Amino acid sequence: MMVPYSHVLALAGIVFLLGMLCTVTRRNLIMVLLGLEIMLNAGALALVGASLRWMSMDGQAMALFIVVVAAAEVSVGLALIVCVYRRTGSVDPNFTEPAAPEKPSV
Amino acid sequence: MTTTATLSDPNVAAALAACAAPLLAFAAIFLGVRRFARLSAGLSIGAVTVSLAGAVFLLAANWHGRAPQVFSVNWLVSDTVRIPFGFLLDPVGLLMMTVVAVICFLVQVYSLGYMAGDPGFSRYYGFMSLFAWAMLSLTLSSSLFQLYVFWELVGLSSYLLIGFWYEKFSASQAGKKAFVMTRAGDVAFMLGLFVLLVGAGTLDVTAVNGPAAAKMNPSLITLSALLIFGGIVGKSAQFPLLTWLPDAMEGPTPVSALLHSATMVAAGVFLFARLFPFFSRSPTAMAVFLAIGTVSMLLSSTMAMVSRDIKQVWAYSTISQLGFMIMGLAAGSFFAGVFHLTTHAGFKALLFLCSGVVIHAMGTNDMFEIGRRNGRRLKLTVVCMTLAAAALSGLPPLSGYFSKESILASLAGLDNPVWLAAGLLGVFLTAYYAFRLIFIILFPRPEKMEPEPDADTGSGYATGAPMASALLVLAAATLAVGFAAEPLARFLTGGAAAAHPGPHLPWLPFAGIGLAAAGVLLAWIEFGRPAAEQKGFAEKIPALAALFANRWYIDAVYQRLLSRLVDRGMAWLCAKTDQRVIDAGLDAMGDNVIRTGRLLSTLQSGAVQHRLMVLFAVMILLGLYIFG
Numbered sequence: 001m002m003v004p005y006s007h008v009l010a011l012a013g014i015v016f017l018l019g020m021l022c023t024v025t026r027r028n029l030i031m032v033l034l035g036l037e038i039m040l041n042a043g044a045l046a047l048v049g050a051s052l053r054w055m056s057m058d059g060q061a062m063a064l065f066i067v068v069v070a071a072a073e074v075s076v077g078l079a080l081i082v083c084v085y086r087r088t089g090s091v092d093p094n095f096t097e098p099a100a101p102e103k104p105s106v
Numbered sequence: 107m108t109t110t111a112t113l114s115d116p117n118v119a120a121a122l123a124a125c126a127a128p129l130l131a132f133a134a135i136f137l138g139v140r141r142f143a144r145l146s147a148g149l150s151i152g153a154v155t156v157s158l159a160g161a162v163f164l165l166a167a168n169w170h171g172r173a174p175q176v177f178s179v180n181w182l183v184s185d186t187v188r189i190p191f192g193f194l195l196d197p198v199g200l201l202m203m204t205v206v207a208v209i210c211f212l213v214q215v216y217s218l219g220y221m222a223g224d225p226g227f228s229r230y231y232g233f234m235s236l237f238a239w240a241m242l243s244l245t246l247s248s249s250l251f252q253l254y255v256f257w258e259l260v261g262l263s264s265y266l267l268i269g270f271w272y273e274k275f276s277a278s279q280a281g282k283k284a285f286v287m288t289r290a291g292d293v294a295f296m297l298g299l300f301v302l303l304v305g306a307g308t309l310d311v312t313a314v315n316g317p318a319a320a321k322m323n324p325s326l327i328t329l330s331a332l333l334i335f336g337g338i339v340g341k342s343a344q345f346p347l348l349t350w351l352p353d354a355m356e357g358p359t360p361v362s363a364l365l366h367s368a369t370m371v372a373a374g375v376f377l378f379a380r381l382f383p384f385f386s387r388s389p390t391a392m393a394v395f396l397a398i399g400t401v402s403m404l405l406s407s408t409m410a411m412v413s414r415d416i417k418q419v420w421a422y423s424t425i426s427q428l429g430f431m432i433m434g435l436a437a438g439s440f441f442a443g444v445f446h447l448t449t450h451a452g453f454k455a456l457l458f459l460c461s462g463v464v465i466h467a468m469g470t471n472d473m474f475e476i477g478r479r480n481g482r483r484l485k486l487t488v489v490c491m492t493l494a495a496a497a498l499s500g501l502p503p504l505s506g507y508f509s510k511e512s513i514l515a516s517l518a519g520l521d522n523p524v525w526l527a528a529g530l531l532g533v534f535l536t537a538y539y540a541f542r543l544i545f546i547i548l549f550p551r552p553e554k555m556e557p558e559p560d561a562d563t564g565s566g567y568a569t570g571a572p573m574a575s576a577l578l579v580l581a582a583a584t585l586a587v588g589f590a591a592e593p594l595a596r597f598l599t600g601g602a603a604a605a606h607p608g609p610h611l612p613w614l615p616f617a618g619i620g621l622a623a624a625g626v627l628l629a630w631i632e633f634g635r636p637a638a639e640q641k642g643f644a645e646k647i648p649a650l651a652a653l654f655a656n657r658w659y660i661d662a663v664y665q666r667l668l669s670r671l672v673d674r675g676m677a678w679l680c681a682k683t684d685q686r687v688i689d690a691g692l693d694a695m696g697d698n699v700i701r702t703g704r705l706l707s708t709l710q711s712g713a714v715q716h717r718l719m720v721l722f723a724v725m726i727l728l729g730l731y732i733f734g
Contacts, residue, residue, distance in 0.1 A: 024719045032715075094713040 008049030016042035029084065029091045033077045040070045117164060118177040121193045121246055124160025124207070127153040128238035135232035146228035147218060150235045154211045157242055161207035165200050169597060176312065178248050186307075194248035194311055197598045198444055202376050203245040205451045206369045208583075210238045212576040213364040216459055219570035220360050220466060230270060230358070237263035241369055245376065250299055250309040253377070257295070257337070260370050261288050267365060268357040280353040287350040291340015298333025301326060315383040324388065331391035334381065335398075342374025342428045345402040349661050351425055352409075355417040359462030362417060367424040367458055368451040375431045375447050382440050396436035396520075400528045403429030405658055407535035411542070411644045412654040415471045416461050419543050423498060423536065424454060430513060430532060437525065439516030441595050446509035448594070449587050453497035453506055456580035460491035463573060464547070473543055474640075477550030486574060488548065490581045495544050497584045499537035499622045505588035507619070512591070514618055518611050530621050537625025542642060545634035 019042060022035030044063040051059025085091050113119065131153035135146045178192025214234055221230050240259035247253035262285075269281030303309055305326040306318040319327060338344065343351035354366045365371070378385065378395070385391060403426045410422035427450050435443035467484055468476045482488050497504035500511070510533060517526045633640050645651045656662065 020722055024715050024722065093715055094711075 002052075003049075005049055005053040008052075009046060012042045012046035012049065015039075015045065027092055027094070029081045029093050030078075032093055033074065033081065036077070037070055037074060040066055040073075112177065115175070115177070117167060117175060117195055118193060120160040120163050120167075121177075121195060124157040124164070124203070125193075125239060125243045125246065127156040127160075128235040128242065132232055132235035132239060135228055135235060140228045140232070143227040146231045147214075150231035150238075151211070151214050151218075153235055154207065154214050154238050157238060158207040158211045161200070161204045161242075164195065165204045168195060168197070168200055174312065176248055181252075188308075189251050190249050190310065191252050192248040193246045195246065198376070198379050199245050201444065201448060201594070201598065202372075202379075203242055205448055206238075206241050206245060209364055209368045209451055209455050210234070210241070212579055213360045213455065213459070215572045216363075216462070216576035217358075217360045219573040220462055221358065222570075226270065230267075233263055233266045233270070234364075237267065237365065237370070241373070244373060248311060250302070250311060250314065250381075253311075253380075254292075254295065254299060257341070257373065257377075258292065260365075260373060261285065261292070261341070264288075264354070264365050264370055267361040268354045270357055270361065274356065277356040280350075280356040284350040284354045287347050288340040291336045291338070291347055294333045294336025295338075295340075298330045298336065301330035301333060305330060311380060315381065319384050319387060327384070328388040328390050331381075331385050331388045332394060334377070335385075335391065335395055338374035338377055338432070339398065340374075341377075342371050342432070343402075343425050344374070344398050344429060344432065345405060346660065348402055348406060348425050349657055349664070352418050352421040352657070355415070355421050359417065359458060359465060362421070363455045363458030363462065367420065367454040371424060371428060372431075372447050372451060375428055375435070375443060378432060378435050379440060379444050379447070382435060386438070392436050392438070395432055396525060399429040399432030399436055400525065401429075402426065403433065403532045404528060404535070407532055407539065408644070408654045409657050410539040411535065411642060412651050414473055416465065416473045416476065416543060416547075417458070417471055419473075419539060420454065420457050420461060423457075423540065426532065426536065427454065427498070430510070430529070433525065433529060434513035434516050437513075437516040437520055439512065439519075441598050442509070442512040442516045444598055445591060445594060446513055449497070449505035449509040449584075452580055452583040452587055453494040453504070456490060456494040456577065456584055457498065459573070459577055459580065460487045460494065463487045463577070464491075473546045474550075477547050480550070481547045482550075486577065490577045492544050492548075493581055494584055495540040498540045499625060500533055500618055501537075501622055501626075502619060503585075503588060505584050505586070508588035508591045511615055511618055514614055515611070518614055530617060533618055534621040534625045537622040538629050541626045541629035542633050545629055546640065549634055549636075551640065 016039050019035045019038030019040075022038060023032050024035075026032055026035065044066040047059040047062045047066070049059075051057065051063075081091060088095055113122075128150070131149045134149055139145045139149065174194060174196035176192060176194050178190035180188060181191035182189040214231070217230065217234070221227055224230065237260060240256045240263060244253055244256035244260060247256060265281045265285040268284050269278045271277045272281075299309060302314065305322040306314055308314065308318050310318070340347045343349075351366060351371065355362050357366070385395070406422040406425035406429065410419045410426070413419050413422065427446070431443045431446045431450070434446060464476055464481050464484060464487060465471055468479050468481055470476060470479070493504065497506035500507045514526065514529050514533070517529045520526070628643075630638075632638055632642050644654055653659070
């Protein structure tokens, strides 16, 4: 039995919204990155559903691309988070850096 | 009837020249030649000579009863209101003009000596020219509005000249006081003019005195007469606005002689004479004027009895004599008031100019001090001063006797004998305080005398030729003017009306002379005779002396009123407005700006997630808008 495409889209929308909420509200950069991943995956889910609906491989190909991009993004993102943590000692996205000492003008 | 004259008429040309010359001198002094003291003085005296010549010519040309002439041009026309500017040449105006021009001329000549070496010499002559212009124009004004303009201008020059030595704090204070107090009267004057304009529809002097007022409502006449009299009270320093005049003695003595005794303060009485037919229409107003004149005369006489400052005594006496003139006018005798105005201008200017010489030579205003420093050695001056004091006291055959006598005669014509009694009391007090001063200077106590100063410092001061000549001319006038009563009466009243209304009382002249002599005798007993302790009867009662010396506490009452009304009332209102309206308004504005700023600043928290949230919201709304 076929799952109707509208259900797939609804699920994708719900997941996307959850990811969005996670991105906006969490006070931890890792969780924010996680939210981003969830939103990407919601997009991939919609593409896969579309591929099934129209019996075409294009959607699945796009989903594969998304997975690749997501993997790359996570690796860069995690690296950035580590870097930020080292620099500021915090993973709070709203953490404001104490004002840097003024550079002596040359 | 009045006749209308044109510019080609020699009378009008003379009046124009007489009025314009001092104005030109004033402008020239302040615009150009202020650095050259002698040139300034020359210009000013030259201008006033032109005025004097014009005035004498006008008086001579109109002496034999020509009808009043009017020359006027429209200065301001608005719908039905027409304000003319011009000259009214009638007897009282011409007489006053001549008096003003003569005194102006003499005082300016006298000032050559008195003000010599003063750093403000040119400024002094500039102001003197300003005053001469304003005062001469005032006497010839054809409409009350024009008169009011020049009335204010003489007030301005009075202020400038009282505060002439403005480095002295008391002088600038006195100038301010004079200005503010006379202004208080002038506000009433202006309101009176408005009432008159509404009631009679014109401010033209001849119309107001003649037909225009006849159709006015009697209560409106009384109202406007009383209000206009407010201006007279201010200018002539009558009760209750009389305290500015003694303070005005801070100015140079020639200024006191010219402005604050002979001419400017007499402008009030002149206005009364000018509007005499109009004022006569309201018996109520005339009764009020009579009362105010009487009160001023008696109050200031008592003040003069205890003053030690020679100029202050003459200032009080000026107030009292002005009150006397107002009594005469208010009693219904036009001639008596104007005649006393004329004679008073002469002998009072003489008194002041003599005092100026004495003060200049002795370096003090205190009469006891002057006596101690042997002031009587200035023989010419002291003789002139005694002569003038005798005229002031009303002793025959000097000018003051004749004019006082005619005022007393007019007072005797009233139903109520109180006024005559007050007038006679005034004669007695006047003689007493005048000769108190003279005896104190003439007969100092030998034991208190200072040793005769060295010949070159003490008697080195010479009464210079300009000063002495001014004194002599005025002394001659004091002697002679009294005998001109009959021709003057003919001139002023057109020969028709009797100079002395009311019953003829044969005992009246003797009563006047007797009381004056009694005043002199009392002064002799208390101050003159060798055994006198030089303490007046008023000074022996401490309470009375304090009352008189403090000017009946009139100043204190004003001070109290000012602090109640202005300080506590107006200042309280202003403070509240400041706090509740201005401060509070600004505070509210500031608070609101801050609150709005706080509200708006939440949009700019700098947090990444807030921006992201806004971004998402916008995208969702856009999506709904486009696809929904």
